[in-house]
Amino acid sequence: MKRRELFGLAASMALAAGLAGPAAAQDALKIGAVGPKTGPLAGGAAVTFWPNVQLWAHDVNEAGGIDVGGTKRMVEIIEYDDQTNPGETIKAVQRLATQDEADFILAPYGTGLNIASAPIFERYGYPMVTHTAISDQIEDLSGKFPNMYFLLGGATGLAGGVVEVLSQMREAGEIGSSVAMVNVADAFGIELAEAARPQFEAAGFDIVYDSSYPLGTQDLSPVINGAKDANPDAFVAWSYPPDTFGLTEQAQIAGLAPKAFYTAVATAFPAYAGRFGAAAEGVLGAGGVYADGDAFKDYAARHEAVTGAKPDYWASAPAYASFQILQMAIEGAGTTDKAAVAEYIANNDFDTVIGPISWDENNSNAEYWTVGQWQGGVFKGVASTGRDGAVPAQPKTGWE
Missing domain, CATH: 3.40.50.2300 (Response regulator)
Incomplete structure (x- = not known):
């Protein structure tokens, strides 16, 4: 201290x-x-x-x-x-x-x-x-x-926003119903994963991979490789900043590239787009703002x-x-x-x-942003519990 x-x-x-x-x-x-x-x-x-x-x-x-x-x-x-x-x-x-x-x-x-x-x-x-x-x-x-x-x-509202966005993408024919979900083993990640499981099930999604990792984990390749082996339509990580960056990097290395890729805290950081450049386009993450x-x-x-x-x-x-x-x-x-x-x-x-x-x-207010997405170099809000200014989510087209 x-x-x-x-x-x-x-x-x-x-x-x-x-x-x-x-x-x-x-x-x-x-x-x-x-x-x-x-x-x-x-x-x-x-x-x-x-x-x-x-x-x-x-x-x-x-x-x-x-x-x-x-x-x-x-x-x-x-x-x-x-x-x-x-x-x-x-x-x-x-x-x-x-x-x-x-x-x-x-x-x-x-x-x-x-x-x-x-x-x-x-x-x-x-x-x-x-x-x-x-x-x-x-x-x-x-x-x-x-x-x-x-x-x-x-947590229920934040997880519900993700389920809502993925459901809309599925209805549009952009993804299927299989989800790989991982979480950091911290109060944040544990509670979000627990809130998400029943909501995914109620919405008709199949969680084909469900794993956690300790806070501070340096090597996240086993987590990503396990998710890739499950061949999911969507990847969802209830992650904190170091692992948000690490999971994204490992996904690029391993070739895990579903059309819905979500990481939580730090996805909204300017440094995320700064580090991953064009590859950040289409990545979904926690929160968002009315950026315009x-x-x-x-x-x-x-x-x-x-x-x-x-x-x-x-x-x-x-x-x-x-x-x-x-x-x-x-x-x-x-x-x-x-x-x-x-x-x-x-x-x-x-x-x-x-x-x-x-x-x-x-x-x-019970009104807050739940999901954002990198679109055109800006992390824009795509789902909320009542905030104005949301834009439609778009499918990710790979890591190019």
Whole structure:
């Protein structure tokens, strides 16, 4: 667990205004941020989480800070690397609460790390608006941890989007009914696979290959070779960033090229298209955005201008939206009292970069993107539970 403080614009703008450094630091809101900088999920957090922490802090401080009861207060970000280790996430959140005395703590990156740290957020009264957690346990979790909220939806909905898209492709005569399915043996992958099996069966699909692999697996060739031997019409992987890249690479090497090829987290990363080029065209993946919408285009331009990197086409915007919700709740409550801010979140709607957010059993609107696809060099949303802007999915035509 490594700590890093970022005063960023909070210090520079305070000094520019003629304030002393110690006074500026004392007046700043301390915001904790915990996520992987090392370990298997570091690559994903480096795209989706950390740049949006930087962008949000920049936007807040550039605007003069967060208005707390009529007083503008800059934000100071205190970062911890949890090393993709739930135990380290728990320790980091606890240290932020007890030693750093953080005013608020941003939700961590990843399903498992959010679920692991939820009891600590609850113990110390911190509201927890998750941005990269997907689970069908939302009702149970929000019952245990009333201040825990979800922006990416549930496993059943995400898996159902894949089943829906494959069903449409089958009805169009583009694929048959056999599916090879694999998953990372982590909370995310296990729950998605469990949610997908009965839905595939109900839709008349035959899962001809069903396998899992440990988080951090380096050699994925046995997984891909097993799938290829099953000769599926569609390949579906409930994968995390390192394996999303690894599975795609191995599929190219082995010649596994069904007309429906789906990998989950990181398929929406600009680096995915950057690495695979034209071969990425037609690949399906988790999430998506209304890529042609003005709101996303504006956000993406600001993201790149401030961080030097493009956002991903799925969870980047929800990550930023979760920070916006916290900010609006602090300003709406007019205080840094955590209980008052948590109550404000529970009882209000929010206008964010991903659109209006209201709560249904601590789930945001129950409207979220489920499937996207690389089309014309852009990862466009092709299925959702109610979002506007979806485009039709297209069959993949090989790895050329």
